[in-house]
Amino acid sequence: MTDILVTALALGALYASSAVALALIWGTIGMLNLAHGAFITAGAYASLMMVRDLGFPWWTGLLAGAAGGAVLGALVHLLLVARIFGRPNFEINIIIVTMAASTIIVDFINNVIGPATTRQPFSIEGRISIGATSIGWQTLAMIAICLGMALGLTLLLKHTSLGRGINAVAQEPTAARLNGLSVGRVVLRVMMISGAVAGVSGVLITHSTAVYPTVGQDPLLKSLIVCVIGGLGSIPGAIAAAFLLALLETVAQFELGTKWGYPVLLISVVAVLVLRPNGLFGAREITRN
Amino acid sequence: MLGKNPQERDYRLLVLFLLGLGVIAALGPSNYLLGQAALYLIWAAVVTQWNLVLGVAGIMLIGHLALFAAGGYTVAMLGLYFGLSPWLSLPLAAVAGFVVAFLMGLATLRLRGAYTVVVTLAIAMAMYQLIVTDVECFRKTATACYSLTGGARGLTRFGDFGFTKLLGNGMAQTGNYLLAIVLLGLCMVVAITVAHSPYGRAFQALRDSEPASQARGIRVEKFQLIVFSASGVLTGLAGAVYAGTQRTFGPQVLEFPTLLFLLSIMIVGGRGHVWGPILGTICLALVKESLTSFAQWQNSTYAVLLIVILILAPEGLAGGLSRLAARFRPVHKEVSS
Numbered sequence: 001m002t003d004i005l006v007t008a009l010a011l012g013a014l015y016a017s018s019a020v021a022l023a024l025i026w027g028t029i030g031m032l033n034l035a036h037g038a039f040i041t042a043g044a045y046a047s048l049m050m051v052r053d054l055g056f057p058w059w060t061g062l063l064a065g066a067a068g069g070a071v072l073g074a075l076v077h078l079l080l081v082a083r084i085f086g087r088p089n090f091e092i093n094i095i096i097v098t099m100a101a102s103t104i105i106v107d108f109i110n111n112v113i114g115p116a117t118t119r120q121p122f123s124i125e126g127r128i129s130i131g132a133t134s135i136g137w138q139t140l141a142m143i144a145i146c147l148g149m150a151l152g153l154t155l156l157l158k159h160t161s162l163g164r165g166i167n168a169v170a171q172e173p174t175a176a177r178l179n180g181l182s183v184g185r186v187v188l189r190v191m192m193i194s195g196a197v198a199g200v201s202g203v204l205i206t207h208s209t210a211v212y213p214t215v216g217q218d219p220l221l222k223s224l225i226v227c228v229i230g231g232l233g234s235i236p237g238a239i240a241a242a243f244l245l246a247l248l249e250t251v252a253q254f255e256l257g258t259k260w261g262y263p264v265l266l267i268s269v270v271a272v273l274v275l276r277p278n279g280l281f282g283a284r285e286i287t288r289n
Numbered sequence: 290m291l292g293k294n295p296q297e298r299d300y301r302l303l304v305l306f307l308l309g310l311g312v313i314a315a316l317g318p319s320n321y322l323l324g325q326a327a328l329y330l331i332w333a334a335v336v337t338q339w340n341l342v343l344g345v346a347g348i349m350l351i352g353h354l355a356l357f358a359a360g361g362y363t364v365a366m367l368g369l370y371f372g373l374s375p376w377l378s379l380p381l382a383a384v385a386g387f388v389v390a391f392l393m394g395l396a397t398l399r400l401r402g403a404y405t406v407v408v409t410l411a412i413a414m415a416m417y418q419l420i421v422t423d424v425e426c427f428r429k430t431a432t433a434c435y436s437l438t439g440g441a442r443g444l445t446r447f448g449d450f451g452f453t454k455l456l457g458n459g460m461a462q463t464g465n466y467l468l469a470i471v472l473l474g475l476c477m478v479v480a481i482t483v484a485h486s487p488y489g490r491a492f493q494a495l496r497d498s499e500p501a502s503q504a505r506g507i508r509v510e511k512f513q514l515i516v517f518s519a520s521g522v523l524t525g526l527a528g529a530v531y532a533g534t535q536r537t538f539g540p541q542v543l544e545f546p547t548l549l550f551l552l553s554i555m556i557v558g559g560r561g562h563v564w565g566p567i568l569g570t571i572c573l574a575l576v577k578e579s580l581t582s583f584a585q586w587q588n589s590t591y592a593v594l595l596i597v598i599l600i601l602a603p604e605g606l607a608g609g610l611s612r613l614a615a616r617f618r619p620v621h622k623e624v625s626s
Contacts, residue, residue, distance in 0.1 A: 032403045083600045091402050092349055093599055096552060100592035103549050107589040217545070221414055224407045232403060259422040266415040270396050270408060277399050 002133040004250050010139045012246030017146035017201040018219050019226040019238040020153050021194040027233030028170040028190050030091065035076055035098040036198055036223060037216030038105040043069040043199025044120065044206040044215060045109060051121045058121060061203050062145070069199020073191040076101055081191065082184060086173075102216070109213040120206040142204050149197050150239050156193075157235070166190055170233075225269045230281050237281030244280075296485035299563060303481065306567070307474050314466055323462040327534055329574045330469035334476040334527045336554045336566035338520035341480050344561035345489060346509075346516045347496045348397070349405040352413030354543055354551070355393070356521045359385040360528025361538040362438065368447030368532075375450050375533030379526060386525015387518055394517035398510055417543040443539020450533045465534040472530050476523050477563070483519075484563045488512045496561075546588050553591040557598050559605025568606040 018040060025033045033039075046068025047061030056064075080097050084090055109115075124141055127134040157163040168176040169186045177183050205219055226245055230237030245265060252264040272280060310330075314323065339353040360382035367373040367381065393412060397405040420438045427437040438444070452464025483489055491509050494502040532538040541547065550573065558569025576594065580587055598605060604612075 026403070032406060080596065080600075089603070092343075092406075093603070095349070095351070095403070095406055096556065097596050097599055099545075099552070100549060100595045103545060103592045104589045107586060107592075111585050221411060225411060228404055228407045259419065262418050263415050266411050269411060273400055273404060273408060274396060277401070277404070 002130075004247075004254055006133060006135055006139070008243070008247040008250040010143060011250060012243035013143040013146035014201065014205055014219075015222055015226050015246050016239045016242035017149050017204065018198055019223040019230070019242050020150045020235050021197040021201065022223045023227050023230065023233055023235050023238040024153060024157075024197075025190060025194045026227060027235065028166050029081070029085070029187055030233075031081065031085075031094040031098075032091075032224075032232075033076075033098050033194070034095055034220065035072075035102045035105070036194075037220030038102040039069045039072055039195045039198035039216070040202035040205065040219050041105065041109065041213065041216035042072040042195075043202030044211045045113060046199065047203040047206075048118060048120060048211050052118070058124075061121070062200055065199040065203035066196040067199070069195035069197070069202065070192040071195070072105070072199075073193075073195025074188060076195075077188050077191040081187065085184075085187065102220075106213050113213075115213055117210050117212040120203065120211050138207070142207070145204060146201065149200060150235070153193070153197065154235055162186075162189060222265070225265055228269055229272050229279055231279030234279070234281050237279060240281060241279075296481065299481045299485070300478075302564075303474065303477050307470055310470050311467070314463055320459075320462040323466045325574075325578075327462070327466040327469040328531075329570050330466070330473045331527055331531050331534070332551060332554065333566050333570035334469070334473045334530075335524055336551050336558070336569065337473070337476040337480045338524045338527070339551065340555050340558075340560060340562075340566050341483055342517055342520050344555065344565070345480075345484055346492050346513050348394075348513055348517060349402045350393075350397075350409050350517075351406050351548070352393070352409035352411070353524065354548060355409070355413040355416050356386045356390050356524040357528040357531070358413075358416060358538075358540075358543055359389045360525030361532040361542065362444070362528075363525070364529040364532040365444040365447045365538040366438075369444055372448075374448055375529060379529050379533075382529030382532075383522045383525045386521040386523070386528065388521075390521020390524070391514070391518045393521075394514045398514060413543055417540050420540045420543075439539065441540060443537055443541070445537045447532070447536075447538075449536045468530060468534065472527060473567075476527070477567075479519060479523060480563050480566075483516055488516075549588060549591055549595070553595040556595050557605055559607030559609075560603075562605065562607030562611070564610075565605055565607040568610070572606060 018036075021039070022033060022036050025031055025036075043065035046064040050056050050064035051058055051061045076098065080101060081094065084093050084097065087093075124136075124138045126137045128137060128140065157166060165176070165181055165186050166189075168179070168181055169183055173183050176186070201219070202216065206215055209215060209218075222245075226241045227233075227238050229245060230239070230241030245268070248268060249261040249265055253261040256264070313326075318326075335353070335357055338356075339350070342348050342350045342353065363382040363385040364375050364378045367378040368375060393409055397408050400408065421441045423436045423438045423440050425436055426434040428435045449461070450464060450468060452461045452468075453459075456464050488509060491502070491507050491512070494505075494507055495509055528538075528542075531542075554566060554569035554573050556569070557572050558565030558567065573591065573594075576590065577587070580590060583590070602609060
């Protein structure tokens with residue numbers, strides 16, 4: 001029982017950290033970012049290079065992950081988002097274009113860095129015992145970092161001028177522009193923040209899965225499901241849905257077998273959407289065309 | 290010569306195009322060429338149906354290849370476990386495609402755009418995961434053990450359309466090629482009919498402005514479901530033809546590279562245009578065949594092509610061609626007709 005809870009908590013923290021990045025972009029720009037998986041992969045590889053190839057201590061991997069994700073976010077913005085933002089069919093076009101972009105990034109890693117599977121050199125030794133079970137420090141640190149990022153993002157949106165700008169663009173880009181806000185710059189920052197958060201979550205995710213070129217695909221799909229259930233674009237909704245789904249998946253894997261984790265998630269997402277088409281926590285309709 | 294009514298003109302063009310494809314077979318090209326051509330014709334057929342749902346009916350369907358896989362696996366598994374010839378399992382593959390499409394349509398009809406993308410993509414990926422992780426022993430031979438769905442390796446040796454027996458020795462590829470032409474013809478007839486139907490225009494209105502169409506009382510949900518299901522039938526058939534002609538079927542069709550390749554065909558050809566899938570397939574086939582020495586960057590090439598077309602010419606080849614044709618057509622004739 002405690003095993004299930006601890007596993008679910010760790011998994012939920014990972015889901016939350018990668019899903020908030022996706023939710024942030026959806027909520028502000030109205031774009032479903034299918035290059036999200038590539039941001040995660042970029043973070044993982046940036047950390048790998050920093051620690052394994054350049055020999056810096058393990059914690060600099062997190063910073064490198066953030067930087068790698070942010071750089072990729074900026075690139076995707078300048079090359080793609082900025083060119084089709086606000087044009088007809090933006091909603092579907094951005095999905096197609098970001099999907100293509102993630103393919104290019106996977107190809108790039110395969111051909112330039114190499115297709116080998118490597119271990120993420122991010123590890124803290126030791127365990128702490130709680131009652132009958134024990135948790136590794138590593139897991140605790142991971143949970144703390146994920147929650148810290150999710151909380152930090154929420155605070156940033158609520159209490160800083162950048163956050164107010166992001167909210168203004170999310171609600172009414174034309175009004176934001178008329179009030180002297182550079183929409184392009186706000187969108188660029190959103191992409192970089194989201195890339196950084198996704199990059200760090202990539203470092204954390206790959207510590208348990210190892211690093212390989214398509215490592216971002218699974219977290220992308222999981223984040224999509226989390227965001228849909230939480231209500232696309234809602235950050236608190238995404239955090240709540242992340243833990244809920246992690247618990248559901250862990251229970252399904254313990255009770256039915258490992259391969260059923262994903263199908264159970266899928267059935268739950270379809271069920272939720274049939275009953276509540278805007279997700280469990282989503283109330284506001286967000287469309288932009 | 291081609292008629293004034295645009296729908297009639299499209300039908301006649303289609304007949305000419307299919308006849309042209311048939312003539313190529315009579316010129317006696319190599320078996321390799323015929324085999325490759327048959328494969329591209331099947332992909333073109335799949336994209337016509339995907340284009341019908343995504344480009345014409347405006348449903349943001351991304352997991353379209355799940356319908357294709359449903360048809361293909363039906364043929365492969367019935368052939369392997371019940372010894373059914375692909376000819377007999379063709380109708381069942383169509384039913385499989387229909388069922389998956391109908392359920393997908395029901396689940397996503399009330400949803401708004403991006404939610405549809407996520408749900409259909411998730412269904413296709415769940416299918417992929419279930420197949421790839423399927424390692425339980427279902428069928429034992431002397432040397433090895435095979436799972437029900439064939440797992441990551443896919444299924445082989447489930448029979449083919451038997452053209453060697455029907456048409457004579459060495460004619461298997463010709464038969465496959467002719468069958469693929471029939472499939473593409475069928476898919477194109479459906480696409481042309483839907484696109485020129487009153488609902489095709491209603492979809493157009495809905496894509497241009499949803500609030501304005503709703504204000505005029507256009508409701509298309511029911512017809513969207515019908516188009517979705519019909520495309521499921523034909524995509525299931527396409528999957529069956531693929532399985533029967535390639536004599537192998539595996540989870541690779543559900544992987545991202547296949548999705549991206551077909552999406553590039555649709556976008557390069559012109560999303561929402563009836564002739565887009567065929568033009569796109571010709572273009573992408575030329576790109577693919579000229580890049581064989583450059584294979585490790587193949588997917589990136591499609592991706593770059595797709596991005597460039599989507600940003601610079603969102604109407605694609607078909608849109609560009611029709612604008613070009615309009616420029617050369619004398620204006621006064623248009624008025625008098």
